[in-house]
Amino acid sequence: MGKEKNAWMGMQKKRWALMVLALFSLSTVMVFFMRTAFDSCSASTSTGFGGGKVREPEIHSDDRLRSVAPNPLQFMKSKLVLLVSHELSLSGGPLLLMELAFLLRGVGAEVVWITNQKPAEPDEVVYSLEHKMLDRGVQVFNARGQKAIDTALKADLIVLNTAVAGKWLDAVLKENVAQVLPKVLWWIHEMRGHYFKVEYVKHLPFVAGAMIDSHTTAEYWKNRTRERLRIEMSKTYVVHLGNSKELMEVAEDSVSRRVLREHVRESLGVRSDDLLFAIINSVSRGKGQDLFLRAFHESLQLIQDKKLQVPTMHALVVGSDMNAQTKFETELRNFVxxxxxxxxxxxxNKTLTVAPYLAAIDVLVQNSQARGECFGRITIEAMAFQLPVLGTAAGGTMEIVVNGTTGFLHPVSKEGITPLANNIVNMATHVERRLRMGKKGYELVKERFLEQHMAQRIALVLKDVLQNAKSRADS
Structure with a gap:
């Protein structure tokens, strides 16, 4: 009888795990997958440790949003919005734009989506994402068709997503470009130098505004366009991102977290009391998986040399793709x-679902190199799961992680290997500190990085852009 009961309970547990995974697969696609748009936030040259002068975030910030009562985007009801994406893929930029599309549809805006660059052959990802949008009431038009031109001319607002999307203006609108620029909001995520081309961004000074994910990225764009391209940015807004309601529901559901944790750890062969450190990004040199593994190996040596008593430690690399980064992936495996x-x-391997892995791990490592992440949404997602973050002191990570409070920062490049190794040992040897940092990170998320916070910040931008567009049209 006991065996039958245990078998039945085992079946129920597995069934529940599968249900949770299925339930949140759609929401977490917005969270992570081959974040190539945010790979572009990693620059090709290193700025070194502490090179940027960035304000550290405060736990009790002045911009805390105490009230979320009616939907801050409600004023967009019945507005016609055209969203222009450079591609449609399971990467950071397009998925963020899709999330904005759904937020706008939620308040009754008429939303049209166009993709500037699409594969020549039928593509399953494009087909799937287009139908997800169609199911939510987002219209999908051909980027070069007359409908796209007509919509651009009639639209109340046009959002260009990423710097590369700027190529669409001249290629499609042609003589109508000047007519639409006053109502264009340019949402920029890139930081790599090769995006700073006049052919991409020559219209930046004339659009209604530019929206960028972090103060660091905004300053970089202002300085780079001025010094390299001899152009001035239009009015620039910094909008930190927020976690989706769906992800927060998983993060705050102790039953879901426990089931997912057990399921993932069992599949990896990691015991319940082992310590699991993870890096969750598309595998590429700019994301620093190689330096993370070197630091992890060094931390194991430190523990052995100092004869420290710690649980068995494991490293998890999520985002592997041997087809995309064969040489680098081989290098990682050879090192191991x-x-x-x-x-x-x-x-x-690269995956649609990140929530199960956030539930399974104990510490997130955000090891993006050079100029770091534009923002690094995986960081606030990990904090929602009450995980401390060990991040590089570069880019948007410095605007999220409170060093010594919600995690630790370390230098980029090889200089960061030993500091990261020491921080890994610190997390392994100080259980209470690790848990306390995780709780502080969760508090910061609840205070500043929820979906309603992002909606509130975007709403302020859209109001200003629409007002500016109207003023310029009337003058």
């Missing part, structure tokens, strides 16, 4: 074999 830590390091 060479250092004889194959039983401690786990690779997971």
């Amino acid at each position: 074999l060479e250092k004889k830590i194959k039983d401690r390091v786990h690779f997971v």
Whole structure:
């Protein structure tokens, strides 16, 4: 009888895990997958540690949103909005724009989506995402058709997503470009130098505004366009992102978290009391998986040399794709074999769902190199799961992680390997500190990085842009 009961409970647990995974697969696609749009936030050259002068976030910030009562985007009801994406893929930029599309549809705006660059052959991802939008009432038009031109001319607001989307203006609108620029909001996520081309951004001074994900990125764009391209940015707004309601529901549901944690750890061969450090990004040199693994190996050596008593430690790399980064991926695996830590390091292929892995791990490592992340949404997602973050002191991460309070920061490049190793050991040897940092991170998310906070910040931008567009049309 006991065996039958245990078997039944086991079946129920697995069934519940599968249900949770299925339920949140759609929401978490907005959260993570081959964040190539945010790969572009990693620059090709290093700025070094502490090179940027960025204000550290405060736990009790002045911009705390105490009231979210009616929907801040309600004024967009019945407005016609055209969203222009440079591509439609499971990457950060397009998924953020889709999220904005759904927020606007939620208040009754008429939303039209066009994709400037689409594969020549039928593509399953494009087909799937287009139908997700159609199911939510977003209209999808051909980027180069007459409908797109007519919509641009009639629209109350046009959002260009990423710098590359700027190519659409001249290629499609042609002589009508000047007519639409006063109602264009340019949402920029890139930081890599090759995006600073006149052919992409020559219209930046003339649009209604530019919206950028972090203060660091905004300053970089202002300085770079002025110095390299000899143009001035239009009015620039900094809008920090927020976690979706769906992800927060998983993060705050102790039953879901526990089931997902057990399910993922069992699949990896990681015991319940082992310590699991993870890096969750598309695998590429700019995301620093190689330096993370070197730091992890160094931390194991430190623990052995100092004869520290800590739980068994594991490293998890989520976002693997041998087809995309064959040489780099091979390098990572060869390092693991060479250092004889194959039983401690786990690779997971690129995935639609990040919530199960956030539930399963103990510490997130955000190791993006060079100029770091534009914002790094995975950071606030991890904090929602009450995880401390070990991040590089670069880019938007410095505007999220409170060093010593919600996690620790370390330098970029090879200089960061030993500091990161020491921080890993710190997390392993100070359980209370690790848990306390996780709770502080969660408090910061609740205060500043929820969907309603992002909606409120975007609403302020859209109001200003619409007002400016109207003023310019009347003058």
